[in-house]
Amino acid sequence: MIRIPRRTRPGSATTAPQQAGGAAALGPASVEVAARHLQVGDGYAAVLIVTHYPAEVSTAWLEPLLSWPGRLDLTLHIEPVPAVVAASRLRAQRARLETVRRSDADRGRLDDPNTDAAAGDAAELADRVARGAARLYRVGIYLTVHCPSLDELVEAVAEVRATAASVLLDTVPATWRQLQGWTSGLPLGVDSLGMRRVFDSDSLACAFPLACADLPAPLPGDPPQPGGVLYGLNTATAGVVWWDRWTAHNYNSIVLARSGAGKSYFIKLEIVRSLLDGVVVQVVDPEDEYIRLATAVGGTVVQLGAAGVRINPLDIPTGDCHPEAFNRRVQFIRTLVAVMLGTDLAAPERAAVETAVLTAYEQAGIDLDPASWSRPAPLLRDVAAALHTGDPVARALAGQLAPWTSGSLKDVFDGPSTTVPTGQLVVWSTRQLSDELRPAAMLLALDAIWRQVEAPAPHVAARFPRQLVIVDEAWKLLGEGAGAKFLATLAKSARKRRAGLSVVTQDAADVLATTPGRTVLANCATQILMRQDASAIGEIGREFGLTSGEARLLLSARRGEGLLLSGGHRVGFQVVSSSAEHVVCTDGDRDVDGGQP
Structure with missing residues (x-):
């Protein structure tokens, strides 16, 4: 094992604490080099070299490595190949492949599919290079895994190699070249390993980390954006999914999930966190699921149909x-x-x-x-x-x-x-309404909600300028003429009144099969999909443009897991809550959609 101590300037008059501070600012105190790892200061590191690549790659093909849940440095060394040199090498490569094909034909051998594919690719690439549509680059990709202990490093290296193999990347340890590999991963612009492969410009562009499973964070130097609520943790990267519906082009959202997927629990968490964010929330509650929450936070409950409850x-x-x-x-x-x-x-x-x-x-x-x-x-x-x-x-x-x-x-x-429906949280309970009374009573509730959205009291508007209307089990309203008209009108006009509509339902057909439902969907910038039934996943996949992987995720999602869609953002998340939130968001055995803290 080789030990490389830090060099200090001879004859320096700097005191010992100052020397320690300068060393900490410049780098590790020492680097110990072994055959397949290094001890860098108090931690350990191992360098892997990517030696083999898939024949075809897609956009962000390095994303599985970039989102690996650990400390992993991925380094790309890129050197452009001059056009003259590229043309010469491609010509030699095509000649070599053609010679092999003719030799096999002269000897009566069957055509080699690999040779034929390589010859075709070389011819196509040579044509693109000659027309200036592509360039060639020599690229080296190195992976540096960091861990606090040697045992953890061995396990992490195995996981990284398995992750790389999942995207058809072969990796080998930089045996007895760990120091050169470590320095190649530093921002020095020096490739001490020299293990490179020729890439065309399209393949190289797809390797850049232009896509990530996490929502975009503020650019370096930009202040963090205020507002927003915690939706959960990213299921791919364990990162935080923090979403602010009030920064989207409209403030509406739709939540689609089968029964028992955790949609009500998610909505209750969003209500609690929206209240902390200064949002006035009104809920149409057909199953009395939000009464306990309203009581816990000091909200107002209007139980239509209960004895003694009247609305003039x-x-x-x-x-x-x-x-x-x-x-x-x-x-x-x-x-x-x-x-x-x-x-x-x-x-x-x-x-x-x-x-x-x-x-x-x-x-x-x-x-x-x-x-x-x-x-x-x-x-x-x-x-x-x-x-x-x-x-x-x-x-x-x-x-x-x-x-x-x-x-x-x-x-x-x-x-x-x-009951005067005032306060930051108002819950309109319709569970106790009879079938004959429901349409008229629901019209009263929707009218009161609309009046609050359109003309809030001056003292309320001054303190809480934003409003959110949540309609749970929206399929019941979409089946009524007045209710469906209300949802469509509110979805189209809420933004002008600094308000948002959140529609929650367990049957996608209720939304997709009606004109008001499609109007609501077209005006929802935030879309939350949770576990779906196999009978509906085909229609949902076509409507929301889901990939096959996203469709499989929704079919196998656990309770509380979902997919956030908004514009170009597509993020899977797992709902998380604190112990205090979990208490107010559950209602004993009645909370069939409950989640886990």
Whole structure:
């Protein structure tokens, strides 16, 4: 073993601590060289030489080595071959291969496929070099593996060689040339090994680390970007997947996953982290999965259909100073009555409803003057009473509205609003709604959400300028006319209001088979795919342009694993959470989509 001590300047007057500091800045205190490794300071290193390459390569073919989860230095030494020399060598190579082919033919041997392929490649490359479409380079690729102990180094070298073999790269240790290999890996521009291979420009360009499995980090010297939330850890590199939807060209997202893949757990984590990032979040919760989370963080829960929970559709928010707020309430009641009756209203019926609504507001002392909007709003039964005093068309409508004003469906509308949906987190629970009541009650919730998005209270907008609307089990809304229209409208217009829509569903067909669903998908810059069923992976692969490897990843993904797609970014990740987050994101046995901290 050879020991190379650090040289110090003779006669230096520098003190010992200063000498130690200078040595630490310049490099290791010593380098011990063995046959197949080096001891560099307190650590160990081993150099591997790439000696054989695949016949064909694709873009970023060195990426498996670059993403190896350990300290690995990959060094490329590139020397251009002059065009004259390249043409001469290619001519000699073609002559040699042609001689071999003719000799085999004269002796009656069968054609050698390898020789034929090499001759064809040489002819094509010579033609490209002659036309200036390509150049030749002499390239050396060396791998330096670093570990803190010798035992770990032996294991790491075996892993690196196996990773290289997976992309058809043969490697050999730089036996008794470890020091030359180590210096060849330093940023000195010196290739002391000289183990090179001729590359054309296309193959060399594909070797450059222009693609990486990690999301791009800020350039050196640029400050880190504020905002964003932790999505998880990269399944390929163990790096951090930190994504900021508010920097994309729109703020919408869609999450597609089969039942039990962990989508609800992922969404709950995103809610918690978005709240910390200063985002107002509203959730449409059809299965009461977000109530525990809202309670833990001090949010507001509106359980539509529960005893004593009422929403007055004629309420005009006192903070809404929009000049058209009054007229929009009148128009909304017309739409609500149509949904209650399950049919489109004819012109006489629409006129009758509008007249009755204006009469009810007038009797309550509310008109176009915003100062009057603070008075108690009329109720739906007041509108029905006004219809009773109208013409036969109006009286017929009043009879049809009887179940909603005095019958079995009156609970949600029978009285002033009991809950004001305010705060940074509002959860609209629809689990307790009956099938008959669901369309009208959902329209109330969606209307309240839209009003908050379009005209948030001034004090809320000042503190929390961004809003996020999350619709879980979106397939239920996409099957309803008013709900599907709401999702499509919000997806297209949310960005102008500094808001984002997050659609969560377990069936891709619900999104891809409907016009509103495709509208939502086309306007989602962030797309999250988690474990998929084999019956749907073909359609999902075509729609999202998945590679075969990505499709296999989604078929075999574990709970909490997913694929983030946004523009040119395609990153696989595993959801991770802290212990405190895990507690608020799970709900005992009911959390079928739970994950692991």
